[in-house]
Amino acid sequence: MACFLVPMGEAIVATAVQKVVENREKKVGEERIKKTGLSWSRRLSWLNKLLWGGTILLALEHLWHGEVVPWPPFLTAMENPANVSPMLHEMAIFGGAMAITITVVWGIMILVAELKAKAAMPKVRENPASGGA
Numbered sequence: 001m002a003c004f005l006v007p008m009g010e011a012i013v014a015t016a017v018q019k020v021v022e023n024r025e026k027k028v029g030e031e032r033i034k035k036t037g038l039s040w041s042r043r044l045s046w047l048n049k050l051l052w053g054g055t056i057l058l059a060l061e062h063l064w065h066g067e068v069v070p071w072p073p074f075l076t077a078m079e080n081p082a083n084v085s086p087m088l089h090e091m092a093i094f095g096g097a098m099a100i101t102i103t104v105v106w107g108i109m110i111l112v113a114e115l116k117a118k119a120a121m122p123k124v125r126e127n128p129a130s131g132g133a
Contacts, residue, residue, distance in 0.1 A: 001067050001077045001087045004058035006095025007102060011051035018044035038117055047106045054102060 022041040062068040067076050077087035 001062070001083075001090050002075050003090050003095035003098065004055050004062060006091055007051050007058070007099045008055040010099045010103070011048060011055055014044060014047050014051060018048060038113055043110055043113075046109060047103070050102050050106055051099075054098065058098075 018041055021039075021044060025039055025041055059068060068074060069076060073079065075087065077083040
């Protein structure tokens with residue numbers, strides 16, 4: 001019915017956060033980004049692509065099955081007050097599960113990217129003659 005609205009809400013928030021982070025990264029500098037190539041704005045863009053892609057596909061699927069229509073109230077479940085409660089339940093259960101799953105997958109992507117970036121960085125060895133203590 002309307003489960004795609006939950007990932008869409010997360011996508012809207014994540015897009016706003018990404019824009020704020022991009023602006024801060026421009027102001028602060030990019031020393032760490034130059035070392036690893038992984039800025040937080042880039043990481044957030046991955047999350048946004050996952051969320052917006054899933055939202056668009058789900059919205060098209062719901063449109064295809066007649067659950068979303070191009071006239072108000074847009075969701076066919078909103079036409080009958082008795083259908084609102086099942087719609088909200090579906091949004092909470094299925095939409096929430098989808099949003100959480102997408103975010104967990106993104107977190108795993110970030111972890112793998114961080115591990116690969118650290119492995120690719122040249123190992124800096126301390127010169128024992130320099131007296132590192």
